Structures are given as C-alpha cells and as structure tokens.
Amino acid sequence: xxxxxxxxxxxxxxxxxxxxxxxxxxxxxxxxxxxxxxxxxxxxxxxxxxxxxxxxxxxxxxxxxxxxxxxxxxxxxxxxxxxxxxxxxxxxxxxxxxxxxxxxxxxxxxxxxxxxxxxxxxxxxxxxxxxxxxxxxxxxxxxxxxxxxxxxxxxxxxxxxxxxxxxxxxxxxxxxxxxxxxxxxxxxxxxxxxxxxxxxxxxxxxxxxxxxxxxxxxxxxxxxxxxxxxxxxxxxxxxxxxxxxxxxxxxxxxxxxxxxxxxxxxxxxxxxxxxxxxxxxxxxxxxxxxxxxxxxxxxxxxxxxxxxxxxxxxxxxxxxxxxxxxxxxxxxxxxxxxxxxxxxxxxxxxxxxxxxxxxxxxxxxxxxxxxxxxxxxxxxxxxxxxxxxxxxxxxxxxxxxxxxxxxxxxxxxxxxxxxxxxxxxxxxxxxxxxxxxxxxxxxxxxxxxxxxxxxxxxx
Amino acid sequence: xxxxxxxxxxxxxxxxxxxxxxxxxxxxxxxxxxxxxxxxxxxxxxxxxxxxxxxxxxxxxxxxxxxxxxxxxxxxxxxxxxxxxxxxxxxxxxxxxxxxxxxxxxxxxxxxxxxxxxxxxxxxxxxxxxxxxxxxxxxxxxxxxxxxxxxxxxxxxxxxxxxxxxxxxxxx
Ligand SMILES: Cc1cc2nc3c(=O)[nH]c(=O)nc-3n(C[C@H](O)[C@H](O)[C@H](O)COP(=O)(O)OP(=O)(O)OC[C@H]3O[C@@H](n4cnc5c(N)ncnc54)[C@H](O)[C@@H]3O)c2cc1C
Ligand code: SF4
Ligand code: SF4
Numbered sequence: 001x002x003x004x005x006x007x008x009x010x011x012x013x014x015x016x017x018x019x020x021x022x023x024x025x026x027x028x029x030x031x032x033x034x035x036x037x038x039x040x041x042x043x044x045x046x047x048x049x050x051x052x053x054x055x056x057x058x059x060x061x062x063x064x065x066x067x068x069x070x071x072x073x074x075x076x077x078x079x080x081x082x083x084x085x086x087x088x089x090x091x092x093x094x095x096x097x098x099x100x101x102x103x104x105x106x107x108x109x110x111x112x113x114x115x116x117x118x119x120x121x122x123x124x125x126x127x128x129x130x131x132x133x134x135x136x137x138x139x140x141x142x143x144x145x146x147x148x149x150x151x152x153x154x155x156x157x158x159x160x161x162x163x164x165x166x167x168x169x170x171x172x173x174x175x176x177x178x179x180x181x182x183x184x185x186x187x188x189x190x191x192x193x194x195x196x197x198x199x200x201x202x203x204x205x206x207x208x209x210x211x212x213x214x215x216x217x218x219x220x221x222x223x224x225x226x227x228x229x230x231x232x233x234x235x236x237x238x239x240x241x242x243x244x245x246x247x248x249x250x251x252x253x254x255x256x257x258x259x260x261x262x263x264x265x266x267x268x269x270x271x272x273x274x275x276x277x278x279x280x281x282x283x284x285x286x287x288x289x290x291x292x293x294x295x296x297x298x299x300x301x302x303x304x305x306x307x308x309x310x311x312x313x314x315x316x317x318x319x320x321x322x323x324x325x326x327x328x329x330x331x332x333x334x335x336x337x338x339x340x341x342x343x344x345x346x347x348x349x350x351x352x353x354x355x356x357x358x359x360x361x362x363x364x365x366x367x368x369x370x371x372x373x374x375x376x377x378x379x380x381x382x383x384x385x386x387x388x389x390x391x392x393x394x395x396x397x398x399x400x401x402x403x404x405x406x407x408x409x410x411x412x413x414x415x416x417x418x419x420x421x422x423x424x425x426x427x428x429x430x431x432x433x434x435x436x437x438x439x440x441x442x443x444x445x446x447x448x449x450x451x452x453x454x455x456x457x458x459x
Numbered sequence: 460x461x462x463x464x465x466x467x468x469x470x471x472x473x474x475x476x477x478x479x480x481x482x483x484x485x486x487x488x489x490x491x492x493x494x495x496x497x498x499x500x501x502x503x504x505x506x507x508x509x510x511x512x513x514x515x516x517x518x519x520x521x522x523x524x525x526x527x528x529x530x531x532x533x534x535x536x537x538x539x540x541x542x543x544x545x546x547x548x549x550x551x552x553x554x555x556x557x558x559x560x561x562x563x564x565x566x567x568x569x570x571x572x573x574x575x576x577x578x579x580x581x582x583x584x585x586x587x588x589x590x591x592x593x594x595x596x597x598x599x600x601x602x603x604x605x606x607x608x609x610x611x612x613x614x615x616x617x618x619x620x621x622x623x624x625x626x627x628x629x630x631x
Contacts (some may be wrong), residue, residue, distance in 0.1 A: 028525065032522075058525035058526055060525040060547060060549070061525055061526050061545055061547075064545040064546070064547070069545055069546070069566075070526075070545055074526060074543065074545065075526070076526070076527075077525070077526070077527060078527050079526075079527055079543060312523065312525050312549055313522070313523040313549060313553050316522050316523060317522075320522075339552050339553075340552075341547075341548045341549060341551065341552045343546075343548065346563070348548070348561065350552055352552070393548070393551065393560065393561045393563075394492075394557075394560055395497075395557030395558070395560065396551055396552055396557060397551055397552055397553065397554040397555055397556060397557035397558070397559065398555070398556065398557035399552075399557075400552055400553065400554075400555045401554075401555030401556055401557065404555055405555070424497075424499060424557070425499055425500075425501060427557065428499045428508050428510060429501065
C-alpha cells in the first residue's frame with residue numbers, strides 16, 4: 001500500500017497551488033466530507049458530485065416523506081439552498097463511469113473529465129433486486145431513492161393493499177411509513193422473524209406480535225415466488241408466496257438488502273471486497289483515493305474487523321475522518337459502533353454493538369412480554385459490549401456511551417446482570433465521580449483531577 | 460459572553476424542583492418524565508446527581524441528524540428545530556450521554572437548550588447545585604471537569620475516540 005508518500009513536488013508557480021478535492025457521491029458521507037474539507041482548507045477547490053438529479057438529500061428521511069410528515073424539501077441534508085455556494089463547494093450532477101488512478105482523473109456520464117489531487121468515493125449502496133419473476137412490472141419498487149419514494153406515493157394510497165418484501169431493519173422502517181400512510185400491508189420475510197440481523201428471537205417475536213395486533217399481516221419463513229399483473233378491475237398486482245397463497249397488491253416494495261456501489265471501479269486499482277477495502281485512515285488501495293460510508297468496509301468497533309455497517313451515523317463519521325486524512329491531518333479510525341433505532345408503529349426498539357452477545361460473556365435480561373418491554377445487556381469481562389431494548393427509549397444513548405467507551409463497570413456489572421433497568425444509575429455512577437464538594441461530599445477532600453483542554457475544541 | 464450550566468452534585472438534595480421547572484417551562488406541564496434535566500437518585504448512597512446535556516463542541520447528536528435539525532446557536536447551544544425534526548431518533552442513540560430523548564406525544568426529540576439563555580432549572584434550584592455562570596468566571600472549568608468525567612466516554616481506555624477530543628481520561 002502506498003499510504004503517506006511525500007506529496008508530489010508542487011508546480012513552482014507563484015502563489016500556492018490549490019488542492020483539487022473531488023468527492024464522488026452526495027449522501028451524508030460525501031456532504032460531510034466536503035464540508036470538513038472546507039473547514040480545514042479554506043482555499044482548496046472542492047467538487048461534490050451527486051449521482052441523482054436532486055439536491056443532496058438523506059435516504060433516511062424518505063419514510064417521513066412517504067407518510068406526509070415532511071415534503072421533499074424536508075429530505076435535504078442541508079436546509080439552506082445557498083449552503084454549498086456559501087461553502088464554495090461546487091455541486092454537480094453526473095454518474096461516474098470510471099476512474100483512472102494513474103492519471104488521476106474521473107469520467108462522468110455527462111462527458112466531463114475531472115482531474116483530482118485527492119478523491120473520496122462516497123457512492124453508497126444500492127438495493128439488491130431479487131430474481132423474482134415479475135419484479136420488473138410497474139408497481140414493483142425499491143424504497144431507496146427520492147425517485148422511488150415518488151413512485152411509492154403514486155402507486156399506494158390510503159387503503160391500498162401493499163406487499164412489502166423483507167422485514168429487516170430498512171424493511172421495517174418502510175413498514176411503519178406505509179402503515180402511517182394508511183396502506184393495508186402484508187410483509188413477507190424469509191427469516192423466521194422480523195429484524196433478524198438487528199435483534200434476537202424475543203425482540204423479533206415482540207415486533208411481529210405488535211404488527212399483527214396493528215392489523216399488519218406478517219408472513220415469516222416465507223418467500224415471494226412470483227409477481228403477476230392483477231386481474232382486470234382489481235389490484236394492479238398479484239403476489240405469490242412460497243406457502244402457496246397469493247395477495248393482491250397495488251404496490252410491492254422490495255427491501256431485501258443492499259450492495260455497495262463499486263461497479264465503476266473495475267480496473268481502477270481500487271480493491272473491492274463486498275465493499276471498497278480501506279485502511280484505518282479510510283484510504284483505499286489506490287494512492288490518493290479514499291472511501292467513506294455505505295460503499296466501503298470500515299472497521300466495526302465491536303469486532304475490530306472490516307464490515308459494511310450501512311447506517312447514517314457511520315457514513316458521517318467516515319466522511320469526517322476520511323476528509324481530515326485527505327487534508328493531511330492524520331486521523332486514525334478506530335472503528336464505528338453498529339447501532340440502530342426503529343419505530344414500529346409506536347413500539348420503539350434499539351440495538352447496539354454485539355447484541356448477539358460476546359463469545360465468552362454474561363447476559364442480563366429483563367422481559368415483560370405482556371407490556372412489550374425487553375432489555376438485554378451483554379457483558380464481556382466487566383465491560384458492556386452489546387445491548388437490545390424494546391419499548392424503552394429514555395436515555396438509551398447511555399448504552400452507546402458505555403459500550404463505545406469501554407468503561408469498566410466494576411461492581412455495577414453484577415447489579416446490572418440482576419436488574420438491567422438500573423442502567424441509568426449505573427451510567428451516572430461509573431461516568432461521574434462522587435461529588436467533591438457540598439454536604440454529600442467526602443469529609444477528606446480528594447485531589448481534583450487535571451483536565452487537559454488541549455484539542456478539545458472544534459475545528 | 461458565553462455562559463454554561465454548572466452542576467455541583469454535592470449540593471443536590473434530590474428535591475427535583477429543577478425537573479418540574481424544566482417540564483413546565485418547555486412542555487407546559489408538571490411532568491418529570493418530560494424534563495430535559497434529570498436527577499438520578501442513588502438510594503443506597505443518599506446521593507443525587509442532576510444530569511443534562513453538556514452542549515458538546517462537536518455534538519454527536521448534531522452530526523448524526525440526517526436532516527440538519529440540530530443547529531448551534533450564538534451561545535454555542537445545540538438546539539433542535541421542531542419544524543425540521545422528522546423524529547427518526549438517531550440522535551437519541553448517537554448521544555453517548557443519553558441526554559436527547561424522544562417525546563412520543565410530539566413525535567420529535569427534546570434536549571436541553573438552556574431555555575434560550577434563562578435556564579429554568581437554575582432559577583428553581585434552592586441549593587445552588589445548578590447555577591448558570593459566565594464561562595470566564597471559572598465556573599466553566601468546573602463544568603468541563605464535570606463534562607469530561609462523562610466525556611471520558613470518549614477518551615477513557617475505550618476503543619474509540621471521537622474526532623478532535625483528546626482530553627486525558629481520569630480513571631476512577
Ligand atoms: C428508507 C431508508 C431508511 C433508512 N433509515 C435509516 C435509519 O433509520 N438509520 C440509519 O442509520 N440509516 C438508515 N438508512 C441508511 C442510510 O440512509 C445510509 O446508511 C446512508 O444514506 C449512507 O450514506 P452514504 O453517504 O454512504 O451513501 P448514500 O446516502 O447512498 O449516497 C450515495 C451518493 O452517491 C451517489 N452515487 C452512487 N453511485 C454513483 C456513481 N456511479 N456516480 C456518481 N454518484 C453516484 C448517489 O446518487 C448519492 O448521492 C436508511 C436508508 C433507507 C433507504
Ligand atoms: S444531546 Fe448529547 S451529543 Fe448532543 S450536545 Fe448534548 S450531550 Fe452532546
Ligand atoms: S430525531 Fe430529529 S433531531 Fe434527532 S436525528 Fe432525527 S431528525 Fe434529527
């Protein structure tokens with residue numbers, strides 16, 4: 001790998017040669033990176049390329065567009081229309097068809113060739129189209145782009161029958177949006193439970209029961225075997241299942257997983273595994289090319305191994321760190337914490353880190369099936385390494401704090417194993433020392449800790 | 460002049476006036492469950508710790524928000540804009556201090572915004588455990604000590620350090 005080679009000799013012209021940064025992809029990773037580059041390099045030329053004919057927007061906001069909580073404007077990553085001009089970030093649209101990492105240029109579908117000094121690839125991922133007969137029919141949609149969301153709005157109205165294929169994390173988010181839009185939903189999932197890759201049987205089972213109580217038909221252990229045009233005068237489609245039954249649908253939404261967008265990298269010298277391979281500085285195997293977000297395999301904090309986590313906070317984290325490294329401010333990425341929060345028609349669940357448990361560890365559980373409440377804490381030694389919650393939202397961020405920090409829980413470990421609901425007390429207790437002044441302070445004063453402020457401020 | 464909430468847990472008697480004042484000021488009702496400041500009660504130690512957002516410089520909640528609904532005002536305070544918030548709750552799992560929370564009755568999140576510069580909790584606190592002080596008057600250092608004890612969340616011997624913050628961990 002060619003990390004950290006001295007910079008090429010600058011052209012000896014008068015003044016300073018301006019750095020040319022190109023950021024490919026205008027999702028959260030790309031936009032954050034472009035802004036970070038601007039904040040550390042006031043003079044550089046920064047070009048941000050979006051692959052869709054839209055202002056930079058957030059895929060995460062699409063469900064809220066679908067049920068009318070926001071309009072299209074509300075999906076934008078930055079609200080001020082003049083934001084990119086003001087930051088002197090040139091925002092252009094075009095699909096990248098290839099990269100020449102030797103001559104350091106990038107080719108766009110528009111015919112434009114862009115030279116770069118440093119390039120960030122932040123092209124995200126695309127939904128997998130399962131090989132289901134009829135999946136190219138009108139009314140069979142993904143829910144991934146703004147265009148997809150517009151189609152969903154077109155095909156499904158209040159009362160429309162809809163089949164949702166996939167009840168993973170993203171599928172379940174779409175489920176809620178379709179429900180709040182007033183659609184009549186059947187959700188089909190190959191796995192034995194909902195959100196199988198985010199939560200365990202107990203939690204997945206609770207979600208399933210909750211959905212059924214809300215009038216959603218949940219078919220687990222079931223595949224879609226084919227989609228056909230519906231009968232004349234009836235619903236647009238007819239969706240067949242592996243259990244032999246079929247359902248009419250005006251809309252079928254496919255949410256069966258995503259794959260990193262890396263097709264244009266063939267022959268570029270940028271190595272790709274399931275996502276773009278990056279080192280701990282988010283640099284790819286090609287010189288001066290970095291990658292961030294859903295398109296790459298960054299380090300998973302919990303395992304220390306590369307993995308595609310495909311969540312918004314990770315995309316932003318990658319974007320910032322990659323940009324700092326591109327600008328020559330070495331910043332090692334120690335890994336991102338996998339975490340999700342999900343609202344399923346009012347039942348809120350979350351999972352963090354090694355929610356499946358450590359290889360050798362201990363588990364504290366609190367289950368109230370009746371009240372739809374569940375909390376499970378996973379320990380390795382006396383550190384919290386993973387957690388799942390259903391039906392509790394108060395201060396859940398503390399779980400991230402404890403896991404990410406790796407606090408030694410000490411005596412609190414046993415207390416939490418016995419009573420996970422004491423989490424907040426435990427958090428405050430291990431993260432805050434006892435008071436050093438006032439009536440409840442110790443009578444012999446303990447020395448005050450020196451706190452270094454160096455580097456604690458923002459850029 | 461920058462001001463900050465300074466919390467001296469040692470003076471807290473657990474009366475929870477701050478929670479009531481906060482809920483009334485921000486939600487128009489006496490409902491401790493909707494207070495942005497919480498007093499944690501350690502029964503066995505007869506110890507109380509008021510706890511709220513420390514308005515991080517580089518705020519995790521703000522960076523995680525998909526629609527830029529959390530912005531920084533002129534006082535450095537991180538403010539949630541209800542008109543932009545979609546209620547996705549990502550900020551609630553991103554804040555490692557757990558101080559931004561979902562409010563099911565509005566479908567949005569709530570966090571301390573220092574009441575726009577007149578924090579009701581500090582006014583309500585009868586013992587001076589919560590005060591609102593000029594940063595320059597030394598209070599801020601205390602605040603930082605308090606904050607970094609949990610901001611260790613970022614720096615202790617844990618595996619991750621957020622960008623920028625390198626304050627040394629204090630251990631226990
Ligand atoms: C419906 C839905 C709900 C979600 N909900 C959540 C949630 O609740 N929590 C969460 O954490 N995450 C959620 N996610 C996932 C989250 O949106 C992604 O992890 C995040 O968008 C990744 O950001 P990114 O910048 O890496 O990629 P993207 O946001 O996918 O952006 C990629 C950019 O690259 C462009 N591009 C792609 N290929 C090319 C090319 N060849 N040439 C030029 N440009 C190209 C695209 O047009 C786009 O601008 C959700 C996703 C969806 C679809
Ligand atoms: S809510 Fe949390 S992340 Fe946001 S500013 Fe407050 S303490 Fe920091
Ligand atoms: S809940 Fe609101 S403020 Fe929090 S991340 Fe989502 S949109 Fe932003």
